[in-house]
Amino acid sequence: MNSAPSASYAELLQQVADTPLGPPLQRIVQRLAEARAANPAATAPLQQMAEALGLWRLQRSGEADVLLQLLEQRLGTTVQYWILRGMVARALPDGAGAALEAYRRALALDASRSDLHYNLANLQRESDPSSALQAYRRSLSLDQHQPNCWHNMGALLHLQEQSQAALPALQTSLLLDPTAPNVWCDLGNVLSALDRVPAAQRAYARAIALDRSHGASHVNLGAALVQDLKPQQALDVLRQGVELQKSSADSLWNLALAHLQLGEFAMGWQLYDARLQVDDCQIPPSPTAGPMPMGLHECPTRDQPPLVVWSEQGIGDALQFCRYLPLLEAAGVPFEFHCRPELLRLMSQWLGLNQRAVPETSIPNASDQRPQIPLLSLPRLFGTTLATIPSQLPYLTAPESAPPALRVPTPPGGLAVGLVWASHAGNRRMYGRKSIPLALVMPRLLDLIELDLIDLHCLQWGVDANQLQSWGECPRVTNWAPLCRDFADTAHVVNQLDLVISVDTAVAHLAAALGRPTWLLLPHAADFRWLQQREDSPWYPGVMRLFRQPRAGDWLGLVEQLHAALDALFLLDLGALAADKLHQ
Numbered sequence: 141m142n143s144a145p146s147a148s149y150a151e152l153l154q155q156v157a158d159t160p161l162g163p164p165l166q167r168i169v170q171r172l173a174e175a176r177a178a179n180p181a182a183t184a185p186l187q188q189m190a191e192a193l194g195l196w197r198l199q200r201s202g203e204a205d206v207l208l209q210l211l212e213q214r215l216g217t218t219v220q221y222w223i224l225r226g227m228v229a230r231a232l233p234d235g236a237g238a239a240l241e242a243y244r245r246a247l248a249l250d251a252s253r254s255d256l257h258y259n260l261a262n263l264q265r266e267s268d269p270s271s272a273l274q275a276y277r278r279s280l281s282l283d284q285h286q287p288n289c290w291h292n293m294g295a296l297l298h299l300q301e302q303s304q305a306a307l308p309a310l311q312t313s314l315l316l317d318p319t320a321p322n323v324w325c326d327l328g329n330v331l332s333a334l335d336r337v338p339a340a341q342r343a344y345a346r347a348i349a350l351d352r353s354h355g356a357s358h359v360n361l362g363a364a365l366v367q368d369l370k371p372q373q374a375l376d377v378l379r380q381g382v383e384l385q386k387s388s389a390d391s392l393w394n395l396a397l398a399h400l401q402l403g404e405f406a407m408g409w410q411l412y413d414a415r416l417q418v419d420d421c422q423i424p425p426s427p428t429a430g431p432m433p434m435g436l437h438e439c440p441t442r443d444q445p446p447l448v449v450w451s452e453q454g455i456g457d458a459l460q461f462c463r464y465l466p467l468l469e470a471a472g473v474p475f476e477f478h479c480r481p482e483l484l485r486l487m488s489q490w491l492g493l494n495q496r497a498v499p500e501t502s503i504p505n506a507s508d509q510r511p512q513i514p515l516l517s518l519p520r521l522f523g524t525t526l527a528t529i530p531s532q533l534p535y536l537t538a539p540e541s542a543p544p545a546l547r548v549p550t551p552p553g554g555l556a557v558g559l560v561w562a563s564h565a566g567n568r569r570m571y572g573r574k575s576i577p578l579a580l581v582m583p584r585l586l587d588l589i590e591l592d593l594i595d596l597h598c599l600q601w602g603v604d605a606n607q608l609q610s611w612g613e614c615p616r617v618t619n620w621a622p623l624c625r626d627f628a629d630t631a632h633v634v635n636q637l638d639l640v641i642s643v644d645t646a647v648a649h650l651a652a653a654l655g656r657p658t659w660l661l662l663p664h665a666a667d668f669r670w671l672q673q674r675e676d677s678p679w680y681p682g683v684m685r686l687f688r689q690p691r692a693g694d695w696l697g698l699v700e701q702l703h704a705a706l707d708a709l710f711l712l713d714l715g716a717l718a719a720d721k722l723h724q
Contacts, residue, residue: 149187176191208228226240337665355381405526415516447475561604
């Protein structure tokens with residue numbers, strides 16, 4: 141048996157590969173099947189392989205697999221046979237193992253084929269992404285003119301959070317074929333991840349220009365417009381995305397964010413439950429198998445099993461939206477609240493839930509049929525609008541005086557100021573966007589310390605607390621991280637402070653919920669809860685002041701605003717004082 145088909149059968153294979161799907165291809169496959177049925181012994185094996193290729197293209201992979209298995213003894217030394225065998229097996233349920241074995245058999249016969257390494261990479265991209273990337277690179281080393289290979293490699297690099305490396309791969313794909321809307325869409329995703337939002341918008345717009353029905357690009361363009369603080373423009377684009385992708389939770393999720401950013405809460409909260417179906421939100425499963433109430437009238441009453449409320453997002457979200465739990469109590473709805481261990485004492489004692497606050501579990505209980513609702517669906521349940529936000533402060537109150545180890549010494553004639561400069565490092569994308577280098581804010585605060593105007597109390601947790609080491613010897617700077625076991629301990633410290641300066645993270649919500657003056661340092665693309673162009677927050681009226689980056693990534697511009705606010709607070713021109721000091 142030769143390793144390559146004869147010219148006539150090669151032409152037949154090419155004809156099957158190039159014929160459009162639908163009736164034309166169906167007719168070819170039908171003729172091949174009839175010829176084989178009429179005289180099986182006289183039918184050439186490569187003719188049968190062409191029939192199997194057609195069956196695979198028609199998504200009749202089960203029939204194709206049966207036919208190919210019968211041909212193994214006659215075509216087992218043919219590279220094309222094993223490639224097709226792998227392609228067919230990959231389309232079958234649980235066929236990944238058989239496909240991998242087929243591609244390896246083909247590689248053993250001829251490792252110089254770029255298409256074989258490409259197919260192997262596509263098979264491995266989910267189960268073994270590192271091997272898949274190697275296979276893509278091997279394929280491209282054999283043939284650099286493969287737009288699909290560059291595209292798939294770039295998309296995989298992006299999924300592996302290597303967006304900087306993904307960018308040139310996708311750009312190369314578009315150099316080879318600039319007419320592919322999927323590639324433009326993926327390029328937009330990479331640019332968005334790199335915070336190059338205007339460029340991402342242009343990429344999505346190019347995809348839509350190539351294919352007006354490209355739903356993913358409408359959704360992603362809308363999301364990029366929301367990220368760029370253009371929610372009104374986003375609405376029309378996202379509505380089109382919803383129309384094109386009616387079953388897409390991403391469409392509804394981004395539409396919800398646009399409405400919420402505009403303060404259109406009635407529509408925004410109704411759509412916000414779409415987050416529960418969005419992979420990027422990483423919402424854990426509900427702790428019970430019971431139904432989720434759509435309105436207060438569907439909630440249990442006092443003689444029924446309690447409603448299970450569970451904290452499905454970050455700690456800051458739990459601290460902001462736990463204000464709704466007393467509303468459930470006032471409405472006569474029995475409930476228990478599942479929260480993270482580090483919030484348990486705070487919710488039990490400071491919010492007054494007592495035994496109704498229980499530690500969350502990572503394993504859902506399928507036999508538990510109690511009704512359940514995620515915490516951030518409570519605004520929908522109560523029909524919250526901008527005018528009806530439950531904003532009475534403080535809603536967290538100390539159950540007792542601070543223990544001796546957590547008492548903040550009274551500053552000599554000044555203010556006790558808390559500081560948090562970094563968000564949760566586990567959220568990689570938001571961490572880089574929300575966190576400010578400590579070195580940008582520390583010099584002015586040190587000037588205030590030297591003038592006996594403040595004592596500084598650092599409330600930073602995690603690896604970013606190490607940034608404080610450069611100022612560890614300063615006697616008026618206290619690092620509370622080693623002393624705070626959970627958020628109840630942190631609340632004792634915060635409750636004694638005169639001012640908290642924080643990036644958008646949990647401590648900011650904690651301070652404002654305690655009614656402490658809070659200055660919040662926001663990135664340009666701030667979360668929907670901070671609305672637009674406001675210096676105050678309706679969630680924390682009278683206690684929270686918002687400072688926003690003038691442009692994306694412009695922490696220096698925000699620090700200038702912070703300096704002006706500190707000057708006004710202390711009725712001083714600290715910049716001028718610092719300049720005089722330099723000239724002395």
